[in-house]
Amino acid sequence: MSILSLKNINYCYPLENEPVIQDVSFALEKGKVYGVIGENESGKTTLCNIMRGFIPNLYKGTLRGEVTFKDKSISEYNIGELAAHIGYSFQNPFTQISGVKDTVYEEIAYGMENLGIPRDKMTQRVDELIVLFQLEKLKDQNPFELSGGQKQLVALASVVALDPEIIILDEPTSQLDPKSTEDIFQIVEYLKKAGKTIFLVEHKVDLLAEYCDEIFLLYDGRLVMQGKTAEVLSDESILQYRVQLPQVTLFYLKLVGKKGKVPLTVAETFKALKGSGE
Numbered sequence: 001m002s003i004l005s006l007k008n009i010n011y012c013y014p015l016e017n018e019p020v021i022q023d024v025s026f027a028l029e030k031g032k033v034y035g036v037i038g039e040n041e042s043g044k045t046t047l048c049n050i051m052r053g054f055i056p057n058l059y060k061g062t063l064r065g066e067v068t069f070k071d072k073s074i075s076e077y078n079i080g081e082l083a084a085h086i087g088y089s090f091q092n093p094f095t096q097i098s099g100v101k102d103t104v105y106e107e108i109a110y111g112m113e114n115l116g117i118p119r120d121k122m123t124q125r126v127d128e129l130i131v132l133f134q135l136e137k138l139k140d141q142n143p144f145e146l147s148g149g150q151k152q153l154v155a156l157a158s159v160v161a162l163d164p165e166i167i168i169l170d171e172p173t174s175q176l177d178p179k180s181t182e183d184i185f186q187i188v189e190y191l192k193k194a195g196k197t198i199f200l201v202e203h204k205v206d207l208l209a210e211y212c213d214e215i216f217l218l219y220d221g222r223l224v225m226q227g228k229t230a231e232v233l234s235d236e237s238i239l240q241y242r243v244q245l246p247q248v249t250l251f252y253l254k255l256v257g258k259k260g261k262v263p264l265t266v267a268e269t270f271k272a273l274k275g276s277g278e
């Protein structure tokens with residue numbers, strides 16, 4: 001069942017003549033993880049802003065088409081109300097830190113406070129998130145004194161705290177080291193198991209290959225490819241859109257060619273090569 005859908009979306013920023021999103025349509029199903037790839041400036045962040053209702057509420061310009069959340073146009077929800085349904089972790093975590101809370105612990109609780117969630121429920125939830133995001137050592141620190149990567153984790157924890165049905169993550173690992181990046185993907189897996197729908201903008205295709213159900217490929221504001229992860233990320237034709245295939249997939253295609261099911265992960269490659277006798 002579709003939880004959020006976009007139909008024939010076109011968008012032009014104010015005072016610009018060229019649309020940056022062109023005729024994009026798709027439907028997200030509950031409980032699935034969608035990986036979104038595309039070269040710089042292909043329109044990924046703009047698309048996130050449209051899905052969250054920031055366009056046209058905060059950014060003006062010309063938006064055509066229809067965004068529907070649970071069978072109702074998102075224009076019928078107010079922007080604050082949508083925050084409880086559609087979480088959005090921004091590409092730059094600095095802009096997400098509230099600036100009014102002195103500790104990481106309070107920062108994570110802040111959104112819940114605004115929604116009027118009872119104190120005991122709020123404390124229990126923050127405690128859980130501190131453990132899930134491994135923020136135990138940072139919980140009493142000022143959010144502004146954290147590194148970029150730590151801010152990114154806190155910003156994401158604050159979004160998850162509101163328990164939204166859809167979570168949009170715009171390059172959530174851009175400032176994280178490899179171990180913390182893996183941790184974020186584990187959290188994505190955990191959120192998927194909890195029934196959340198995840199829209200994950202990310203350049204690291206090796207990890208998308210392991211964790212996503214479907215991949216969307218944007219190029220010049222158009223959705224040029226959309227499908228099951230195994231189909232999109234094994235298709236060499238995506239290289240023309242300036243994105244990569246997983247490293248192991250490239251290796252396999254060079255060694256064996258497009259025979260049988262093309263592997264996307266280390267485990268799949270190992271199995272495929274053992275089977276082929278290479």
Ligand SMILES: Nc1ncnc2c1ncn2[C@@H]1O[C@H](COP(=O)(O)OP(=O)(O)OP(=O)(O)O)[C@@H](O)[C@H]1O
Nearest residue numbers: 013014016020038039040041042043044045046047
């Ligand atoms: N506020 C704005 N006003 C005018 N044009 C904008 C604005 N924000 C983005 N753009 C333009 O819209 C296009 C898409 O940008 P967007 O940030 O959505 O792409 P992206 O795929 O998220 O890029 P990146 O990977 O670099 O973050 C770009 O050409 C960009 O210059």
